[in-house]
Amino acid sequence: MTAAALGLLALACVAGAWRFTTARWAYRAPRTAILLWQALGVTWGLASTGALLSYALQPYDRGIVGGLAAFAYSAASGGYGPPGAYDMPHVLALIAGLSLLAVLVGVLVTAGFQTLRARRRHREMLALIARDDPGVPGVRVLDHPGAAAYCVPGLRSQVVISAGTLKLLSPTSWPPSWRTRPPTYASATTWCCSRSPPCAARCRGPRSSATRRTPSAC
Structure with a gap:
C-alpha cells in the first residue's frame, strides 16, 4: 500500500513538472516558480x-529503515529471511532504489x-575588476557601458551594477535608504527597471526571450 501511494505521488510530480513547463504565470512570479520546481524535484x-x-x-x-537493517542482518547471516x-x-527493486538514492545524493x-x-570564483573576479562608489555604499560597480544589475x-x-547605470541615472535619484545601507537584489533591480528606460525595455522584453522576462535580466 505504501509503495503504491508513493508511486502515485511520483507520477503526480512528473505530471506536474510537465504542466509546469507550459505555465505562463511562472514568468510573473519567478521566485514562487523556482521554489515550486525545486519542491517537485525533491518530492519526486x-x-x-x-x-x-x-x-x-x-x-x-x-x-524502510527497519527493513534495510533487517536485510543487512539477513544478508550477513547467510541470506536467511x-x-x-x-x-x-x-532484489531488482532494492538495487534500483539504492542506486537512485546514491545518484540523488551524489548530484546534490x-x-x-x-x-x-562558482560563487567564490565570481567574488574573486569582482574583487579584481569591480570598484566601490561613494554614492551607493555596499554596491560593487563594474565599468561597463550597458545598464545592468x-x-x-x-x-x-553582493549587489553589482554597471557604470552604464550610473551614467544613465542622476546620483540624486538613488533611493535615500541606499545611502545608509546596501540595497537588496530585489530593490536594486526593481528600481533600475522603473527608472531606466533601456533597462525597463529589457525587463519587459519579448516573451520569446527567457532572459528578458524578469527584473534580473537587467
Missing part, C-alpha cells in the same frame, strides 16, 4: 526512492560544491 526523488525501497523491503514488514525477500522483483553534493566554487547570492550577498 524521495517518492520514487521510497516506492522502490518500500516494495523491496515489504517482506520484512518493518518499514522471510519468504519472498530474495526473489527477483524485490556535486551541485552544492560547484555552486560554492545583478546579485551574487550567499550568506553575504
Whole structure:
C-alpha cells in the first residue's frame, strides 16, 4: 500500500513538472516558480526512492529503515529471511532504489560544491575588476557601458551594477535608504527597471526571450 501511494505521488510530480513547463504565470512570479520546481524535484526523488525501497523491503514488514537493517542482518547471516525477500522483483527493486538514492545524493553534493566554487570564483573576479562608489555604499560597480544589475547570492550577498547605470541615472535619484545601507537584489533591480528606460525595455522584453522576462535580466 505504501509503495503504491508513493508511486502515485511520483507520477503526480512528473505530471506536474510537465504542466509546469507550459505555465505562463511562472514568468510573473519567478521566485514562487523556482521554489515550486525545486519542491517537485525533491518530492519526486524521495517518492520514487521510497516506492522502490518500500516494495523491496515489504517482506520484512518493518518499514524502510527497519527493513534495510533487517536485510543487512539477513544478508550477513547467510541470506536467511522471510519468504519472498530474495526473489527477483524485490532484489531488482532494492538495487534500483539504492542506486537512485546514491545518484540523488551524489548530484546534490556535486551541485552544492560547484555552486560554492562558482560563487567564490565570481567574488574573486569582482574583487579584481569591480570598484566601490561613494554614492551607493555596499554596491560593487563594474565599468561597463550597458545598464545592468545583478546579485551574487550567499550568506553575504553582493549587489553589482554597471557604470552604464550610473551614467544613465542622476546620483540624486538613488533611493535615500541606499545611502545608509546596501540595497537588496530585489530593490536594486526593481528600481533600475522603473527608472531606466533601456533597462525597463529589457525587463519587459519579448516573451520569446527567457532572459528578458524578469527584473534580473537587467
